[in-house]
Amino acid sequence: MEPLHTARRLSAAVLAxxxxxxxxxxxxxxxxxxxxxxxxxxxxxxxxxxDGSFAQFVVSGVPExxxxxxxxxxxxxxxxxxxxxxxxxxxxxxxxxxxxxxxWPAAHPVLRAFLGVPIMSGDEILGALYLANKPGGFTxxxxxxxxxxxxxxxxxxxxxxxxxxxxxxxxAEERARIAHDLHDAVAQRLFGLRLTAQxxxxxxxxxxxxxxxxxxxxxALAREAAEELHAAVLELRPxxxxxxxxxxxxxxxxxxxxxxxxxxxxxxxxxxxVLPPAQQAVMLRVAQEALHNAVRHSGAHRIEVRLAGTVxxxxxDGTGFDVDATLKAGRSLGLRSMRDRAxxxxxxxxxxxxxxxxxxxxxxxxxx
Numbered sequence: 001m002e003p004l005h006t007a008r009r010l011s012a013a014v015l016a017x018x019x020x021x022x023x024x025x026x027x028x029x030x031x032x033x034x035x036x037x038x039x040x041x042x043x044x045x046x047x048x049x050x051d052g053s054f055a056q057f058v059v060s061g062v063p064e065x066x067x068x069x070x071x072x073x074x075x076x077x078x079x080x081x082x083x084x085x086x087x088x089x090x091x092x093x094x095x096x097x098x099x100x101x102x103x104w105p106a107a108h109p110v111l112r113a114f115l116g117v118p119i120m121s122g123d124e125i126l127g128a129l130y131l132a133n134k135p136g137g138f139t140x141x142x143x144x145x146x147x148x149x150x151x152x153x154x155x156x157x158x159x160x161x162x163x164x165x166x167x168x169x170x171x172a173e174e175r176a177r178i179a180h181d182l183h184d185a186v187a188q189r190l191f192g193l194r195l196t197a198q199x200x201x202x203x204x205x206x207x208x209x210x211x212x213x214x215x216x217x218x219x220a221l222a223r224e225a226a227e228e229l230h231a232a233v234l235e236l237r238p239x240x241x242x243x244x245x246x247x248x249x250x251x252x253x254x255x256x257x258x259x260x261x262x263x264x265x266x267x268x269x270x271x272x273x274v275l276p277p278a279q280q281a282v283m284l285r286v287a288q289e290a291l292h293n294a295v296r297h298s299g300a301h302r303i304e305v306r307l308a309g310t311v312x313x314x315x316x317d318g319t320g321f322d323v324d325a326t327l328k329a330g331r332s333l334g335l336r337s338m339r340d341r342a343x344x345x346x347x348x349x350x351x352x353x354x355x356x357x358x359x360x361x362x363x364x365x366x367x368x
Contacts, residue, residue, distance in 0.1 A: 024058065024343045026156045030149045031060040034129055038142040041133035042109060045119075045153060047126065048084050052076050056127075062109060069107035078102025083116045083128035089147075090116040093137050113137045117146045119154045126157045160340075193218055246280045247272050247307055250287055254305050257291060263300045263316070265291075270308030279365040282341045283312050286349060289338050290314035290361040298359060312363045320357040338363070 027045050035043035042061040049055040053075050059067060076084060082100055083090065095101050095114035104111075111132040119127040129150050131138065200214035241249055247269045258265035275283070287305060291314060294303045298318025306313040327335060335351055338361065342349035347365035 023156055023160045023340055024056065027056065027058045027153060028060070030153050030156075031058050031129070034131060034146050034149050035060045037145050038115065038131050038138065039134050040115070040131040040138075042111065042131070044130045046080060046084075046128055046130070047119075047157060048076055066107060066109070070105050071107075078104075079114070079116060079130075080128075083118055083130070084125055087118050087120060087123070087125055089118070089143055090114065091138055091143065095132070109133075115142060115146060117143065117150045119150045119157065121154050121158050126154055129153065193222055241277065241280050241284060245272065246275065246283060249284060250305060250307055253288070253291070257295060263295060263298075263303050265303045265305070268304065268306045268308075270306075272307075273309040273367050275310065275365065275367060276345075279310075279345050279347070279367075282345050282347065283307075283363060283365060285341055286338045286361070286363045287312055287314060294318065294359065300358070310365050310367050313360060315358065315360045317358045320353045320355050320359055322355060323351050323353050 027047075031043050031045045034040070040061070042059075044060070045056070045058045046054045047056040062070075078101055079090065079095060079098075092098055092114045094112050096112070109132075113132065113134050113136075115131040115134075115138040117129045118125050119129060129146055131142075131146065134142070196214050196217045200211045200218065203211040203214060244252075251267045251269065254265045254267040291303065291305070294300055294314060294316040298316045298320075300316035300318030303314065303316045306315070323335070338349045338351070342363055342365070345365050347363060349361070349363045351359065351361050353359035
């Protein structure tokens with residue numbers, strides 16, 4: 001392969017790490033580039049989970065129909081597991097002849113020449129790049145090219161991990177703030193209830209009608225306090241998508257934010273769609289991300305959440321922003337996170353905004 005072409009393909013893969021692409025798109029670019037530059041028939045990138053399988057497994061060279069015939073994501077066995085335990089490059093003329101080779105499903109392509117390169121962050125193995133079936137076998141030059149791509153895959157995965165941790169902290173802080181606000185609101189209700197009850201006690205002998213009016217106020221205040229406490233419990237426990245369904249979970253969360261924050265929040269729901277659990281979870285997380293941004297950063301007076309079938313929209317009348325400029329400046333991982341989540345379930349997330357024109361976050365996912 002011409003050196004200039006190789007340099008350009010490497011440059012494109014490296015730029016993908018810092019571009020607007022989501023993590024799955026970056027990993028796919030890296031896998032495709034590795035297969036092309038090493039002249040391999042197949043390539044893949046695996047990121048392990050904690051249950052003996054893979055959180056992500058990106059493939060190049062295997063048609064989609066064949067991937068479906070192969071079945072679900074592979075378990076960590078054979079050379080897949082070797083690459084996740086040992087931080088050395090593995091280069092073999094025929095993977096089937098190695099005693100560590102295990103097996104593959106019936107629909108799996110037959111692999112011969114093999115090159116495996118770990119994806120490292122310091123001493124930690126984040127995943128591995130796998131290449132197979134190069135005529136004549138893999139060379140030292142192939143190994144060095146794939147090492148470069150593995151290093152940039154490590155950068156993308158590390159950024160994603162850091163963002164996830166930061167987002168968890170932000171969510172915890174936000175939940176604590178909401179709980180504090182709700183506690184204050186309930187405390188005010190109870191203080192008012194106590195004063196009204198005392199007033200009714202003073203009036204009960206000399207003005208029974210006024211006392212009954214005060215007791216009616218006590219009943220209303222008690223009901224409102226109970227509603228606030230119920231809202232606090234709903235917010236501070238995990239969403240029960242399986243039991244309550246996505247529309248009800250979203251409606252409750254919008255109601256909670258409407259009580260606890262400045263803008264007016266409104267929820268609209270059309271005919272509910274039957275969605276797999278993964279799609280429901282992504283729609284909920286994207287809605288939470290969009291609501292978090294709108295409540296804290298948009299300066300909006302009104303925020304509307306619409307759920308109709310497989311489409312979710314969160315729209316605000318806030319200050320808006322330049323989406324392209326924000327993404328290029330790398331200042332909004334939240335926008336990338338929403339697109340990343342959508343990509344995980346083959347959905348599409350779009351963010352439409354302009355300075356002074358408010359913001360609309362739209363997510364569409366495939367149905368069941």
